Amino acid sequence: MDGSLAERVDYQALVLPYARSPDQDAPRPVRHPVVIVGAGPVGLAAAIDLAQQGIRVVLLDEDDRLSTGSRAICFAKRTLEIFDRLGCGGRMVGQGITWNRGKVFFREEPVYSFDLLPEAGHRRPAFINLQQYYVEGFLLERARALPLIDLRWKNRVTGLQPQGDGVLLEIETPEGGYRLQADWLVAADGTRSPVRRAMGLESKGQTFRDRFLIADVRMDAPFPAERWFWFDPPFHPNHSVLLHQQPDGVWRIDFQLGWDADPVAERQPERVIPRVRALLGPKVRFDLEWVSVYTFSCLRMERFRHGRVLFAGDSAHGVSPFGARGANGGVQDAENLAWKLALVVQGQAPASLLDSYDAERVQAADENILNSTRSTDFITPKNEASRAFRDAALGLARDCAFARRLVNSGRLSLPSTYRDSPLNTLDAEAFDGPMQPGAPAADAPVRAGGEEGWFLAQIEHGGFTLLCFGEAAPEDLPGIGGSPLRPLLVVPAGAAPGKAAGLPVIEDAGGLLALRYDARPGTTYLLRPDQHVAARWRRFDPALVHAALARATGQG
Amino acid sequence: MLNTELNIAAPDDFYEALVALHRDLTPEQSSLVNARLILLLANHVGDATVLRQAMAKAREGIGPAGQDATLRTTA
Known part of the structure; x- marks a missing residue:
């Protein structure tokens, strides 16, 4: 399925025929x-x-x-x-379009930029x-x-x-x-x-009194694949603008319009084109791809x-x-x-x-x-005081590091850690790092069957995984397998597995897996089919694993 | 714990400087200066408990008489 030779399909034009069942x-x-x-x-x-x-x-x-x-x-x-x-x-x-970086501008000045995936050793980027x-x-x-x-x-x-x-x-x-x-x-x-x-x-919930215009335009433009967000730019005063690249030379431009804007009139090309022109300047040629005016709740x-x-x-x-x-x-x-x-x-x-x-x-x-409400409160201040704090944070951001962290043009999607889930087995031993019960499993480069690969690709089988770190499999580990639990031994880079007894083995190629999971020899993780952590221990104990598995399948 | 005892060495000097900070400003400019001052001081204090106590003290006795630009809604 992952071939790039597939014929180009115009997915927007695709008609999916009704068929009688x-x-x-x-x-x-x-x-x-x-x-x-x-x-x-x-x-x-x-x-x-x-x-x-x-x-x-x-x-x-x-x-x-x-x-x-x-x-x-x-x-x-x-x-x-x-x-x-x-x-x-x-x-x-x-x-x-792969991207990791965002930039924030206030009026004409860049005030802040962020990298959403500052560390290496992940198969997938922060965003596409x-x-x-x-x-x-x-x-x-x-x-x-x-x-x-x-x-x-x-x-x-x-x-x-x-x-x-x-x-x-x-x-x-x-x-x-x-x-x-x-x-x-x-x-x-x-x-x-x-x-x-x-x-x-x-x-x-709540609806915010503001309107936004999406103008997706097709153009050749010299902008990098970054998320650019302007507060109060000279080309669209008193409001915000977002610019973001999509495939096929299409760019998302999102203009804040304010609550009083007329949603029908603002959708008309004669209103949209001058707004886009103001951002891009007189020389860039573009075509409107899709226009939409929206409010949100x-x-x-x-x-x-x-x-x-x-x-x-x-x-x-x-x-x-x-x-x-x-x-x-x-x-x-x-x-x-x-x-x-x-x-x-x-x-x-x-x-x-x-x-x-x-x-x-x-x-x-x-x-x-x-997170979304907080971003909205920053982008669309609810009253004069919140507008003053917004402008104060933006104005200070260039000189003062603390103020950059207050600027909020959207806190971008991160997976939830199910800290309080009834399916979790609480830690009985000390662990460092974010891989606590309920957390989504972190990726890392590994070697499997002599080939370079990624950790998450090794646990895509749709069942539970029992991850055991160490040079040899614990003696009673092979006996624990079977639906819906699959053991997986993680050995240090270059180590030949001692007694793997036919179990699947991966090599921790760069040592990142042990680092990200705060693992030592004997450390054992129970991972759910959705790749969230259900339980972890410093040593393998079949009775504890069975109890945790029962709990994670609603039988505990 | 928020200190509400006198903690400023020369209170009259401070008060004069605070008022002087707003000389010849429009209400909008003043409000921006105040907002910047609050952010700078809040970051300097840092302690979340103290900040929440200060916010509560500042709001004491002031009931809502305005309206925010959001609507309670169902969809």
């Missing part, structure tokens, strides 16, 4: 283990993840097109690592920019290669009835309606979520699990775009949900495991909303 001719509603509503990045990611774990999925979408316009463009390191596990990370990175239609297109092509996924376009959910052991769905198609029975329903159907409405549920549903219905992505929570926390947060929801739902559907975990999806992703949504 045999379910529409069945005398009674056909029953499916998992139905997902919404074939956006979140629904597609969830479907692929479930299918990779052997679960049959019906994926419904009301439309027959992928994303119209660029929409989400920033995809974070953690999301790319998830796409790697889903079999399409290489295509995303190959097509995307890639139009949402490419992301959806690549996910779609991956989904189509998986026979367990049944994609149904122009299938609109018009009603649903929760039942004790599932959900009865009413679906409208170009050829009329039919009904389906879902054991589990995943609502990845976006901000206006028809599923949420049909269930009489709400997503609550920070919203969240009270709970993401409602019995047999699970909400993921924008249906469950909403954030401002500054921080790239919408699509990234949504894909991370999908990954958190998929392995848990797979275990429940396969009868390997109780349904209550899904309550941990709610606990972990509500916490992550709150983290995203907190």
Whole structure:
């Protein structure tokens, strides 16, 4: 799937044909283990993840097109690592614009720049920019290669009835309606979520009184692949502007307009072009690719699990775009949900495991909303005092180091550490560093089977991994394997494994894995299928591992 | 712990300098100078507990009578 020879597809123009399903001719509603509503990045990611774990999925979408316009463009390191596990990370990175650096300007002066991935030894960059239609297109092509996924376009959910052991769905198609029975329903159907409405549920929060104009333009421009953010620039006084590169010579320009702007008039080319011209100067030639005027809200549903219905992505929570926390947060929801739902559907975990999806992703949504709200408060001051503090921080930033850290043009998406998760086994021994229970596993260069590779690629199998550091495998380690636990021995660089007894072995090529995991010989980590840490110890003890595994699968 | 006992050696000199800092400024300019001064002093103090106590003390007895530019909403 990761070839670069693939034919160039115009994903925006792609029409995904409706096809009649045999379910529409069945005398009674056909029953499916998992139905997902919404074939956006979140629904597609969830479907692929479930299918990779052997679960049959019906994926419904009301439309027959992928994303119209660029929409989400920033995809974070953690999301790319998830796409790697889903079999399409290489295509995303190959097509995307890689960037790590951001610059902030106040009026005419640069005041601050930041590097989002200051250390080496990671497979994926801090961010790539890639139009949402490419992301959806690549996910779609991956989904189509998986026979367990049944994609149904122009299938609109018009009603649903929760039942004790599932959900009865009413679906409208170009050829009329039919009904389906879902054991589990995943609502990845976006901000206006028809599923949420049909269930009489709400997503609550606050809306900011400000309007923004997105002008995606196609041009040859001398700007570097960096995120540039201006506060109060001479070419757009009193407001902010964001400039960011996308593939195919397309640039995202985001102009703050203020609350009084007329959203219809501001969308017209005769209004947009002079704004872009003011930024680029008179000589740069450009074409408008996509124009949109938006407002935003920070919203969240009270709970993401409602019995047999699970909400993921924008249906469950909403954030401002500054921080790239919408699509990234949504894909991370999908990954958190998929392995848990797979275990429940396969009868390997109780349904209550899904309550941990709610606990972990509500916490992550709150983290995203907190960061997004803080950025918004800085970019769109709520009152005169907050405007004065904003300008004070920007004015001091050039001379005073502390003020640079207060400047907030978006705190960019980082994965959540599920510190308080019920699935974690608390440390009984002392460890340093960030790899605490609940943390997303850090990557590092490793050698596997004599070849250079990456750590995270070694733990993409969809089950739990038991990571043991040391030159030899503990004697009873081989006996612990089997679904859903796979042992993996990590030996120091150059060391030949002593008694690996047929276990998979990797070499800690640069010593970074031991450093990042604060590992010593004997250190053992239990990693979840979504590559988050469940537990860690200084020595391998089968009884402790079994207890931690039970806890991490909702049986502890 | 926020010190609310006298901690400035020459209080009248300080007060005069503080007022002089705002001479011939518009209200907007003054508000910007105050904001910069608060940020500089807050960073110098550093202690989060002291800063929160100072913020609470500053706000004591002042109830909200304005409106922020955000809306409570549902979608």
